[in-house]
Amino acid sequence: MTFHDNERYDAIISGAGPVGLFLACELALAQCSVLVLEKTEDPTSPLKRVPFGIRGLSAPTIDALHRRGLLRELQIHKRIQSPHQHAGEGPRRQAGHFAGIPFHDGDIDATRWTYRLPGSTPTHLLSEMEELESVLARRAETLGVRLLRGAAVTGFHQTGDGVAIHSHERTFEGQWLVGCDGSRSAVRKLGGFEFAGTEPEFTGYTAKVDIADPKKLKPGRNMTPHGMYLQSQPGHLAIQDFDGGAFHATGMPITREHVQDVLRRISGTDVTIDALHIATTWTDRARQATAYRKGRVFLAGDAAHIHSPLGGQGLNLGLGDAMNLGWKLAATIKKHVPHGLLDSYHAERHPIGERILDWSRAQVAIMRPEPHARALNGIVRDLMKTRDGATYFAGKVWGLSTRYPLGDGHPLLGSSVPEFEFEDGRTISDLMHDGRGVLLDFAGTASLERFAGEYGGHIVYVTGHPKESFELSALLIRPDGFIAWASEGPPDIGDLHNAAARWFTRGASS
Incomplete structure (x- = not known):
């Protein structure tokens, strides 16, 4: 029934x-x-x-x-x-990685991210x-x-x-x-x-084990002629076995003996696993x-x-x-x-x-255990040691280049709104907790306040003087925090209407 x-x-x-x-x-x-x-x-x-x-x-x-x-x-x-x-x-603290190749805080030029304010998250x-x-x-x-x-x-x-x-x-x-x-x-x-998409090239393993002779394994991430293993903490392992994802596809139980065999082959040691507490597999299928x-x-x-x-x-x-x-x-x-x-x-x-x-x-x-990949790996490693390289990879890994194609205009259009802080201590994030759009007016323009009123609560009008404005006079921010319209001078209400019409409707909210 x-x-x-x-x-x-x-x-x-x-x-x-x-x-x-x-x-x-x-x-x-x-x-x-x-x-x-x-x-x-x-x-x-x-x-x-x-x-x-x-x-x-x-x-x-x-x-x-x-x-x-x-x-x-x-x-x-x-x-x-x-x-x-x-x-x-300190300045050499690892801040992330690409294919296991680290980049460090001290190598990153944060001034490249022009619109990240001191009070940003x-x-x-x-x-x-x-x-x-x-x-x-x-x-x-x-x-x-x-x-x-x-x-x-x-x-x-x-x-x-x-x-x-x-x-x-x-x-x-x-x-x-x-x-x-x-x-x-x-x-x-x-x-x-x-x-x-594409099929996998490896089976990855994540496991917690007891190792009889842990000193046989190097700490950190290690690339070998047969794959990769990472020992982040004693007994906590990640392994990449370039088997085309074959073992993961079998769905077979992951046994102590199997993990030990894979680890020995990848690490090139006769390391012994006494006990397997937990393990899972994954692949690079994309x-x-x-x-x-x-x-x-x-x-x-x-x-x-x-x-x-x-x-x-x-x-x-x-x-x-x-x-x-x-x-x-x-x-x-x-x-x-x-x-x-x-x-x-x-x-x-x-x-x-x-x-x-x-x-x-x-x-x-560039992680494949073969000569062409190792050659590329070395080049990328050298690039990541440079200031430009570390900054590029950090920006990608941290999502700082995320932008939606919302048209031409100000460089901030389509980007996440900076964490503006006003003189009264409020920040833009404080104003977005209820999930509505925001019209920021840094100049107190009466026509902008009237404009926001036409949208009946879908757009919240906020005026105030930020500590840093990047010479902007007004911004329209979508509920997800991305900038739909920006003005550096007297606002063009026609342009604002066109921008708002893509994301909001006029009238009372319910």
Whole structure:
């Protein structure tokens, strides 16, 4: 007998990882009713905790969390030690890597990032998956999101005005469905989304073990003629075996003997593993949905794109999807939607995902255990020791070059808004906690205040004198924190109307 949930939701999200939960928060912030379906009963896992669960947060993610008042709730980065700390402190402290090749704080020219103000959030932080999910789940619950665990999506069909989602014997109805259910996404498969890309070159292993003779292994990341192994802490291993992803594809259990055999072959030692406590495999398969939307169904996060975890870009890419889609879908649900708004989700996020997949492939290309790759690796290593090289790679890894193609004009157009601080102590992030657009007026122009009033609360008018304005007179900021319009002199209200019409509708908010 089929059980029908009595309530019809504005949006149903498959997957209660960070991407699904953050998207749920964004929708609920706009007073949308949201149901999250998660197939696993228990959200906890040793793989989500330190050290395996450590993830690097890039600048766009940090800004997004800060703009919603969530960053202060994350504490792990204040307590855990970076896995790069062994590389030294001070100006030679390792700040990140590309294909295992480190770049260091002292080599980076931060003055290149002209619009990063002294009060900006950090360019990069460490986080833990379990804590991040816990913080987002609490916020979602506070906002009224309904979360059902142990409820896998087993089917769905679209109707003229919604989607009926099946979870075994239960059926739920929503206006929209978003698949945030990971690399093996049921929503993607059931929806028939094309998932194009490249096959893997290696099987990666992450394992916690007891090693009888740990001194036989070098600390840190080690490239060998047969692959790579990393010993970040005693007994905590990461291994890359360039087998074309063959072992991962078998789905066979990961035994102590197998990990020992792989480690011995990669390290060139006769190291002995006494006990295997936990292990998982992964690959560098790089695939991306050719479309992020089919009718009333969207994909976000790993459901939309997968790649090697090298460099920690996946979580940040997924959270960026959620921040971009959330306010656009909410505006559509509330019928405050300019033509083409939802199409801009794919248009803006797909190219960024494509670039990240290529970034991942490039790392694998120079990590192969063969002469041509070692030659390229050496050249890149030399480049990263230069100031220009370190700055370039840091900017890419930290997401500082993220920009949407919103037209010509001021260099900030399409970029994340700088962390302006006003004389009264307020910052731009303080003004964005409720997820609305912001019109910043640094000159107190009456015509701009009237303009914002025409949008009935969709755009918040803010005037004040910032400590640094970059000679700007006014800015229109989308709810996700990206600049839609900028003026250096007397504002052109016609240009402002044209810019606003792409993202907002006039009239009272609901």
